Amino acid sequence: MVELKNVDVHYKDGGRNGVDALNEVNLRINDGEFVFIVGNSGAGKSTLLKLLMREIVPTSGRVFVNGYNLSKLKGRKIPYFRRSIGMIFQDFRLIPNLTVYENVAFVLRVTDRSNKYIRQRVPYVLNLVKLSDKAKFYPGQLSGGEQQRVAIARAFASDPGLIIADEPTGNIDPELSYEIVELLKDINRCGTTVIMVTHEHDLVKYFGGRIIKLKNGSVVNDTYIGGSDEGE
Secondary structure: OEEEEEEEEEEOOHHHOOEEEEEEEEEEEOOOOEEEEEOOOOOOHHHHHHHHOOOOOOOEEEEEEOOEEOOOOOHHHHHHHHOOEEEEOOOOOOOOOOOHHHHHHHHHHOOOOOHHHHHHHHHHHHHHOOOHHHOOOOHHHOOHHHHHHHHHHHHHHOOOOEEEEEOOOOOOOHHHHHHHHHHHHHHHHOOOEEEEEOOOHHHHHHHOEEEEEEEOOEEEEEEEEOOHHHHO
16 A cells, blocks of 8 residues: 655755645555556656655655555665565666576565576566567667566566556657556556556556646646546
């Protein structure tokens, strides 16, 4: 579960002097939901993600993610908290000198999973994203869409309670964007909560579901819409 209670974020220093990035945000996302976060540049989307990843703490209010009170989380516990989350980035962030298999296995090795588990889990998630035949390829040998599918497999490999996708379709061909969101929907059907930040309104309209819109640091709309794919 993700919950924000009366959250304000005010940047006082540097280039964000005097900026209210989030204002009195109250938000609850239940386990198993798929949620789109939308809003123009400067609406507060990046600040919200930084809060959920515990990169920053709110100026006031409380943030809860996967049973952790992030406002009170001690520094030494942050790495353990982050293991409960899978992150997908716009720029993929794959390790270029590791194969597809090794990129996915890496996140499991750093969390001390057994070799037996890794040998079973990695082929499973690569099959899920339809990349079993690319296991021995390096990221540089893949298309942008394939690299993003590797990033999705890596995020899902440790079976996190929550996956956060930050503009996951931003660096791939538009026709592949629907495929990427459908993969995230498949993962969501497995029980994983998915929060996807996007500016691609056509995707949101097509898939539908819960849409949370930010504007000037506030939640201005939180609604459910039917998707165009429901009739297909």
